[in-house]
Amino acid sequence: MTTISFARGIPAPECLPVADLADCAKAALERDGSVALSYGSTLGYAPLREWLGEQHGVDPTRVLVTNGSLQAFHFVLDALVGNGSRVLVERPTYDRPRKILNSAGVELVEIPVDDDGLDVDAVELALEGRPAPAFLYTIPTFQNPTGSTLSAVRRRRLAELVRSRRQPVLEDDPYGLVRFEGEPLPSLFELEGGTDVMYSSSFSKTIAPGLRVGYAIVPEALASELEEHVASTYITPALLSQATVYEFLRRGLFEPNLERVRGLLKARRDAMLEALDRELAGEARWNHPEGGYFLWLELPEGGDASELLARARDVGVTFVPGPDFGGPPASARLAFSFVSPAEIDEGVRRLARLVAAPAPV
Amino acid sequence: MTTISFARGIPAPECLPVADLADCAKAALERDGSVALSYGSTLGYAPLREWLGEQHGVDPTRVLVTNGSLQAFHFVLDALVGNGSRVLVERPTYDRPRKILNSAGVELVEIPVDDDGLDVDAVELALEGRPAPAFLYTIPTFQNPTGSTLSAVRRRRLAELVRSRRQPVLEDDPYGLVRFEGEPLPSLFELEGGTDVMYSSSFSKTIAPGLRVGYAIVPEALASELEEHVASTYITPALLSQATVYEFLRRGLFEPNLERVRGLLKARRDAMLEALDRELAGEARWNHPEGGYFLWLELPEGGDASELLARARDVGVTFVPGPDFGGPPASARLAFSFVSPAEIDEGVRRLARLVAAPAPV
Numbered sequence: 266m267t268t269i270s271f272a273r274g275i276p277a278p279e280c281l282p283v284a285d286l287a288d289c290a291k292a293a294l295e296r297d298g299s300v301a302l303s304y305g306s307t308l309g310y311a312p313l314r315e316w317l318g319e320q321h322g323v324d325p326t327r328v329l330v331t332n333g334s335l336q337a338f339h340f341v342l343d344a345l346v347g348n349g350s351r352v353l354v355e356r357p358t359y360d361r362p363r364k365i366l367n368s369a370g371v372e373l374v375e376i377p378v379d380d381d382g383l384d385v386d387a388v389e390l391a392l393e394g395r396p397a398p399a400f401l402y403t404i405p406t407f408q409n410p411t412g413s414t415l416s417a418v419r420r421r422r423l424a425e426l427v428r429s430r431r432q433p434v435l436e437d438d439p440y441g442l443v444r445f446e447g448e449p450l451p452s453l454f455e456l457e458g459g460t461d462v463m464y465s466s467s468f469s470k471t472i473a474p475g476l477r478v479g480y481a482i483v484p485e486a487l488a489s490e491l492e493e494h495v496a497s498t499y500i501t502p503a504l505l506s507q508a509t510v511y512e513f514l515r516r517g518l519f520e521p522n523l524e525r526v527r528g529l530l531k532a533r534r535d536a537m538l539e540a541l542d543r544e545l546a547g548e549a550r551w552n553h554p555e556g557g558y559f560l561w562l563e564l565p566e567g568g569d570a571s572e573l574l575a576r577a578r579d580v581g582v583t584f585v586p587g588p589d590f591g592g593p594p595a596s597a598r599l600a601f602s603f604v605s606p607a608e609i610d611e612g613v614r615r616l617a618r619l620v621a622a623p624a625p626v
Numbered sequence: 627m628t629t630i631s632f633a634r635g636i637p638a639p640e641c642l643p644v645a646d647l648a649d650c651a652k653a654a655l656e657r658d659g660s661v662a663l664s665y666g667s668t669l670g671y672a673p674l675r676e677w678l679g680e681q682h683g684v685d686p687t688r689v690l691v692t693n694g695s696l697q698a699f700h701f702v703l704d705a706l707v708g709n710g711s712r713v714l715v716e717r718p719t720y721d722r723p724r725k726i727l728n729s730a731g732v733e734l735v736e737i738p739v740d741d742d743g744l745d746v747d748a749v750e751l752a753l754e755g756r757p758a759p760a761f762l763y764t765i766p767t768f769q770n771p772t773g774s775t776l777s778a779v780r781r782r783r784l785a786e787l788v789r790s791r792r793q794p795v796l797e798d799d800p801y802g803l804v805r806f807e808g809e810p811l812p813s814l815f816e817l818e819g820g821t822d823v824m825y826s827s828s829f830s831k832t833i834a835p836g837l838r839v840g841y842a843i844v845p846e847a848l849a850s851e852l853e854e855h856v857a858s859t860y861i862t863p864a865l866l867s868q869a870t871v872y873e874f875l876r877r878g879l880f881e882p883n884l885e886r887v888r889g890l891l892k893a894r895r896d897a898m899l900e901a902l903d904r905e906l907a908g909e910a911r912w913n914h915p916e917g918g919y920f921l922w923l924e925l926p927e928g929g930d931a932s933e934l935l936a937r938a939r940d941v942g943v944t945f946v947p948g949p950d951f952g953g954p955p956a957s958a959r960l961a962f963s964f965v966s967p968a969e970i971d972e973g974v975r976r977l978a979r980l981v982a983a984p985a986p987v
Binding site: 284368 | 637640644645648649651659662663665666668693696697700722724729834838858860863864865866867870
């Protein structure tokens with residue numbers, strides 16, 4: 266029995282535009298090999314920085330292209346945070362930044378997330394605390410792990426709040442473009458104007474994760490300040506990937522590929538929602554994200570997702586229990602991004618039998 | 627007037643095998659795109675780890691392939707060093723690790739380097755100090771910045787010493803294969819057996835630096851211990867570069883390319899030695915490295931390389947003053963790797979006029 270993974274937050278293999286990237290990699294080196302194969306582009310491959318600057322309406326000097334956006338998170342963190350700093354994060358939130366912040370000796374101030382995203386009242390309250398938070402880390406769109414999205418109303422309120430307080434924010438937006446339906450919402454970065462809101466994203470969900478091409482848009486002073494730190498970390502990022510992504514963009518392959526990926530992922534989300542409706546209606550609750558990789562499952566009161574996972578493994582299905590992200594014991598992250606619609610159907614069936622069955626004492 | 631750079635320790639553009647790498651990048655993705663474009667290879671692209679393991683006679687689980695070897699230095703540092711640790715380094719040594727160690731709050735214990743490399747008596751003495759050094763960082767072959775090489779006799783003595791003391795060592799060997807003449811010497815890693823000596827190198831000098839493919843061979847326990855830290859830093863390294871390097875190796879392109887690169891660099895070193903002999907004999911001293919990127923210039927007693935650099939810039943030639951690497955004021959690193967033999971000839975001519983001329987008061 267093959268294990269069906271609702272744990273892996275990665276794209277299904279058919280999402281990866283392998284043949285196009287193979288052509289782009291070759292063309293990128295043929296066109297600009299002497300730059301892409303040498304040192305020197307500390308803050309990223311210049312044509313890609315320019316493209317991203319244009320895309321986001323900022324000067325390219327404000328764009329850092331890094332080996333994946335987690336690396337950009339580290340750079341921002343190192344620049345903004347000292348030992349004992351307070352950092353606001355969502356609860357639950359992406360486990361890697363949580364762990365990184367914890368091991369940086371930072372005080373995590375956790376703000377609840379519901380189906381409309383971050384609780385802005387709670388943010389406002391937290392901003393009263395001292396010392397002032399070094400930054401707020403938020404994933405407002407198709408959040409990891411919950412799949413929830415900050416509503417238009419809360420988005421505007423949050424943007425207004427951070428603008429009036431000059432509160433630094435890191436908006437992490439890897440999933441925003443992976444929307445299957447509904448109207449796109451403006452980013453916090455756009456609403457606030459990009460003065461105190463920094464923005465990070467990547468091509469991991471829109472092209473391919475193994476390329477490790479992420480980026481951040483930061484204030485110009487911070488970008489210059491980071492240059493030496495970046496050079497001291499890895500001299501120059503991996504430019505072949507960055508030049509390949511640029512070639513992919515330049516050939517106009519990005520939009521058609523994104524449409525294709527959206528279709529593949531929507532079919533998976535639909536399969537999961539249908540199977541949940543059929544198998545677990547009345548026994549558990551879940552949300553209906555309009556995009557992204559994940560949905561959030563809430564087991565009946567008193568349920569224990571970690572205990573459920575132990576049993577689920579035995580029947581060949583896995584997921585990540587909510588507590589791994591700071592969520593409650595009865596919650597779980599289900600990723601629909603990786604396995605096929607048919608596997609999703611079967612996986613939910615397996616899971617449902619366990620939710621219905623009494624847990625062993 | 628174009629500035630002639632003896633400062634840039636990077637390969638001349640004609641060293642880069644652009645067309646072959648373009649083919650290899652395409653073939654690598656066509657052959658193994660679904661792996662190379664996804665997450666999961668935390669410690670590096672598996673076929674490359676296997677190739678390197680075989681090359682160095684170790685299990686591939688001991689090989690970490692990273693985004694350039696400086697990143698591997700950070701990982702080893704984070705694992706071995708706490709605040710207040712003592713670390714032995716050469717004096718002078720590569721400026722980046724020096725800075726990184728300084729900002730890590732480490733006590734640097736500096737061991738002199740002469741034309742036969744590290745002073746092993748001084749190492750022995752330093753090992754008596756307490757606390758025991760976390761590790762010794764050394765570049766025994768064609769060292770950056772001096773170009774000097776640890777002699778066969780000292781190599782064996784140092785290997786014996788660290789073996790008997792169980793003293794961790796990080797042997798950094800990016801230049802070892804870039805030998806133009808003379809017999810290759812065994813690495814410390816080979817002489818000691820790889821128990822306490824870790825080894826790092828990269829494909830920056832043998833294929834291309836912009837690929838950012840470096841690696842380290844560490845004890846197996848350390849490799850497992852590092853896995854979570856690596857994932858927490860960048861999830862997965864940039865795999866397109868690693869798969870491209872693997873394809874380059876697998877096609878048998880490495881050795882012929884290395885021969886070609888050796889030829890290009892030897893011509894540059896020869897041009898520099900000839901010009902120095904002609905222009906500066908009796909006025910300065912320099913060594914005759916059998917490979918690598920650099921040679922070490924010693925100005926007459928009382929000379930000041932920083933002051934010389936200021937004047938040199940005005941006549942269109944640059945280099946890095948020795949003090950940047952912890953060397954004496956009258957020393958300088960001259961890189962012959964980047965500019966052409968004709969430019970080297972002209973650059974040394976410009977420099978020599980300044981050395982001969984009295985410095986302004």
